[in-house]
Amino acid sequence: MITRNSLYRRLLTWLLLPMLALGGLMLFQAWIDARQTADRAFDRLLEAATLAIAEQVQWQDDRLWLDLPPAALEMLATDAEERVFYALYDNRGRFVTGNAELPGASDEAIAADGGLLYRDIQWRGMALREGIRRTRLEDWRQRERFDVRVAHTQEGRERLASQLLRGNLAYILGMALLAAATMVIAIRTALAPLTRLRRAIRARDPRTLAPLELPLPRELAELRETLNELLARMRRVRANQERFIGDASHQLRTPLAGLSARAELALRQDDPAQWRQALIAMQETSTRTSRLAMQLLSLTRLDNPEYRPQLAPVALDGIARQAVKQHWSACHRDGIDLGLETPQNTVEVQGLDWQLEEALGNLIDNARRYGAHRITVRVTEAPPMLEVEDDGPGIPEAKRLLMLRPFHRGSDDPDGSGLGLAIVDGIARTHGARLGLADGHDGQGLKVTLSFPGDPP
Template sequence: MTLAHSLYGRLLAWLALPLLTLGALLLLQAWLEARATADRAYDRLLDASSLAIAEQVQWQDGRLWLDLPPAALEMLAGDAQERVFYSLVDQQGRHITGNAKLPAITDTHDTDDAPLFYRDITWQELRLRLGIRQSHLEGWRSKERFEVRVAHTREGRVALRLELLRGNLAGILGMGALAIATLLMAVRGALKPLTRLRKAIRTRDPRTLAPLELELPRELAELREALNDLLARMRRVRANQERFIGDASHQLRTPLAGISARAELALRQTQPEQWHTALEAIHAAGERSARLAMQLLSLTRLDNPEQRPELTPLDLNDCVRQAVRAHWVACHQAGVDLGADCSASPVLVAASDWQLQEALTNLIDNSRRYGARRITLGVLSHPPRLFIEDDGPGISAEQRLAVLRPFHSGRDDGEGSGLGLAIVDGIAHKHGARLSLSEGEAGRGLRVELDFPETAS
C-alpha cells in the first residue's frame, strides 16, 4: 500500500500542507525583510554621501564650486567594488561638476517637500540606485539652490540581501526540520492506538466472538464499540444458526430413521403385501423428508440478511390464480375444495413472485394437512391484502404467536414440521407486509392475512 492510500500518509499530507504554506510565507517574508534591510542600509550611505558632498559646495567667482572629499564616494564603494557616480546641478538644471551627468527625476510631485529622495533607474545599461538631495548655500552672500545627485550600482545591495537571506534561511530551515520531526512523531504517536487495535484484531482467535477489551482514545473507542456491536450481532446469528442446525438435524433424523427402520423391516418380510405396505410408508416418509428439506432451504434463504428480493409490481389476483392452478389437482385428490375470491380490479404490490408463491404453497399445504375441507384464497384492494381462509380446526389465540416460530407445530402427530407459518412470516417481513392470524368465517377454521403497503401503479 502506498503512502497516499494510508491513513498515515493522508494525515502527513494534510498536516504538511499548512506547514509548507507557512514555510513558503516565512521564506517570502525573509526575502522581503532582507531586501528592505539592505535598501535601508545603502540608502543611508547614499544619504551620508550626498550630505558630505552638499556640505562642500561653495560660491566662488559667481558660480557654484565643489571641493569633493574622497570619503564621500568611498563610503559607497564597498567590497563588491561598486561603481559610484555623482553630479552637482544648479537650480536651472545645468551640470556644474561630477564624474557623470546623472539624469534628473521628473516624478517628484510626492517628494517635493523632502530634502532627499531615491529612485531605481537604468542609465547607460546600468541598473543604479539614485539619491537626489536638494539643498542651498548657507552663506550670507548667496542662497543659491542646487541638487547633489549620487548613484551607485547594486552589487553591494544584492550581496547584502543574499547574506541576510542566508542567515534567515538557516533559522527557517532549522525550525522547519524541527517541525517536520515533531509532526512525524506526533502522527506516529496519534496512530499508535490504531496500530494496537489492528494487532488486537489480527491476533484474535477467528473462532471467538468475545468483545474487544482495549483502552483506546474516544474516537477509536467508538470504533471499538461498533466492532463489539457487530460481534454481538454475529454471536446472535451464530446462536440462531446453531439452534436452527440442531432443530433441523432433529427434525430430519426422525423421518430418515423411520425410512431406515421400515426398509430394514421390509427386508425381513417374505410376503409381497407386506413389502407393498412398507414401500408406501417409506414413500410417505420420503415425501415428508423432501418437503421438510425444501422448507429448511426456504427458511435459510429468508434468514440470510444479505439476501434482498427483487421487488417488482405484481397483481395479487394473478398470484392467487397461479397458486390455485398449481395446487388444485393435489387438493382435489385429497377431497379439498380449493377456490379463489379475486378482486374485480388489479391490486398491485411491490413483491417477489417466487416468494409469494412459496408463502401461498405453505399456507395451502398447512390447511390441507391440518384437516381443512374447504380452502379459499382471496384478494382485497384497500389496503392491498392477500388472505387464505379454511374450515379446519384453526389455531387458538394463545398459540398464534408461538406458531410463527420455526419448528413449533400445532399438533403432535408428526405430520407437520412447524416451518410453514415461520416461512410465511419471514416472507412478510421481506416485503414490509404485516402477517395476522384470526378465526375464519362463523368462528371456525383459520384466516391468514398479508397486509401490503400501498404501491403506486
C-alpha cells in the first residue's frame, strides 16, 4: 500500500514529472516538425505550379499572353479540395490574366528569396499560402519581366500535418508507456533491498541486540552499519544496567539481611533498652544502605557509555564552599577540622555543579570515615584545580590504582562501600579532568586532586 509519504511514490513522482515535461516538449517539437514537413511538401507543389505557369507565358500582339495548362493547377488540388488561385502580372504590376487578383510583395522581399517567395496571407477572409515567382520571357527578342502568383487554401497542409502528428504521437505515446513501465520496474527493483531490510528488522526477536547481517547495496549498507552502531550502544547500555543490577543485588543483600535479622531479634526481646539498641543499629544500617544505593546509582550513570552531559561554566570556589558547608556539621561532630582555601578571584571551568559537589562530598566523607583529623578543601586558579587533603592514614602508592576500582576498599571498615573514589574517577572523566592521588603534607595522609584542562572560560 502506497501512503502519502511513501518513498516509492516520491521517487515515481520525481521521475515522472521530468518525463511528462520531456514528453510535452517532444509533442510540441513533433507538431512543429509536422507543420514544417507539410509546408515543405506543398511549397514544392507551389514551386512546380508557378514554374509550369511561367513556362507557358508568351509575348503576342505586344502583350503578355498565357495559355494555362490544366495540370499546372491540378497538382495543387488534393482530396481536401483546396481552392486554388493564380494571376499573371507584368513588369509594371498590372494584372494580365488569372482567376483572382492576388496581392504582391515588395521587390526587396522577392529579391531576397532569389526570385521565388512563399508566404501566408489573409485574402478576402481566407487564409492562403501564396507563392510568387518573378522571372523573364525566354524570347531573344523580348525580355519582359513578369510575376506569376499562385495561392491555395491550407486544408491539405493541415490534413497532412495532422496525419504526420498522429503518427509521431503514436510513437511518442508508445515510448512513454514503455519508459513508464521500465521506470516502475526499476524503482521496485531498486527498493527491493530496502524491503528486505525492513522485513529482517521486523522478523527479529525484540530481545536480541545482535548486529544485522544482511547483504545490501552501498547506500543501504551505510544504514545497516548505522543500525548496528545503535544496537552496539544499546548493548553497552544494557550491559551497564545488568552490571548495576548485579552490583546492587550483591551489595544491598547484606545490609538488608542485617536489617531483617535485627528486626527479628528485637521482636524476640521484652526489654525496651534492647529494642532501643536494635532501632539505633537498624537506623545506622538503613543510613549506610541508602548511601550505598545512591552511590550505586551515581556510579551506574557515570559508567553509562551513552551518557554525554552538556557542560556549562561553573565556579569551583562556590562549589567548594557549598561542599564544606554541607559536611561541616558531620566533621564537627566527629572532632575533625574541616577547612577551605580559595583564591581571591572566581575560578570557572566547564562542568556540572552537582557532579563536582558529589565528588567533593565523596572525598570529604572518605577522609572523615578513614581516620583523618584535619581535612582541607583547596581551589587553585592556575591551573584550575580542586584538592582535598587530609592527615589520615593515606593510601600506599602501590594500591592507589586499585582504589579506583568499584567496591575495592583499603580497610575492613564496615561502613565503607568502596565506591567513593570510583565515583570521583568517573566524574573526572566526564569533565575531561585528570585525577591524581598523592601523599599529603609532610608525607602524611592523602591528597586527591582534580586538574581541569585548558584555561578558565
